[in-house]
Amino acid sequence: MNNPWVLDNWHLMMRLLLSVLLGGVIGFERERKNHAAGLRTHTLVSLGSCLIMILSIYGFSEFVGQPGVQRDPARLAAQAITGIGFLGAGTILFTGKAITGLTTAASLWVVMAIGLAVGAGFYVPAAATSLLTLFVLWGLNILEKRYVNNLKEHLFTVTLDGNMPVTERIEELLRQKEAKLLKIRLDELERDGDGAARIRLLMNVRLSREEQLLSVAEQIRKLEGVRSVAVE
Structure with a gap:
């Protein structure tokens, strides 16, 4: 060359x-x-x-x-x-x-x-x-x-009473736990036999500590208006 x-x-x-x-x-x-x-x-x-x-x-x-x-x-x-x-x-x-x-x-x-x-x-x-x-x-x-950032994303599926304003209390609870809410979605479910409205709340949440998972799920379940909580 x-x-x-x-x-x-x-x-x-x-x-x-x-x-x-x-x-x-x-x-x-x-x-x-x-x-x-x-x-x-x-x-x-x-x-x-x-x-x-x-x-x-x-x-x-x-x-x-x-x-x-x-x-x-x-x-x-x-x-x-x-x-x-x-x-x-x-x-x-x-x-x-x-x-x-x-x-x-x-x-x-x-x-x-x-x-x-x-x-x-x-x-x-x-x-x-x-x-x-x-x-x-x-x-x-x-x-x-x-x-x-030893953080893992979890999917919370929360069934809510449609007549109870619960979402703001859930967000406040996540802030107290220093959890990061990445994504949220609300779906209206079919009404029960009693005619009560139900809402399904899907939340992608990243926790600051993995050991908080059960604690957060339990505290959300105890909120008034929450019917069920599932975590993946």
Whole structure:
């Protein structure tokens, strides 16, 4: 590779294959956890970014030295950085009070950067970034669950007397227990034989301490107007 603007076929294939390998490793981690963007998505993002970088640097070598021609190898790469935002936004979901997919969107952005780095020939930084990304996605996830937010989401199904205003008292009870109400839904059930209205309340709740589960369920059951409580 005496000419810095020319890439032979061997190095071209090596860079493309390396981008597939590094992107696929991160995608495999996302696939194992059943995220929207998994193995194939991350691999394709890395591969495509690598090809864009190669094209940006070496694809227009015949124009080097021509009058009035100015080379900017980073131009196509800059457009890739902007374009990945649309794909990342597609993995972010807003459901009720919960937002999911931010980590997967960030991993797609990092994989894009890894592909660009491989395409530019920065093999060591690309490989190091892949290892660090795996550490963040896998290692820090374990630390988060164990020490930071040892929280588990539970589904509370509460049957209420339709004539009793109970929901505000349930919300106040959850606040006292430092529980986070993620999602709530109210369904009107068929009336009983006595004609009394019944309402089913579905709540996705995240507790600050797992041992509070039975205590919270019992206290909700004791509220006036609550017919039954079920927890999953």
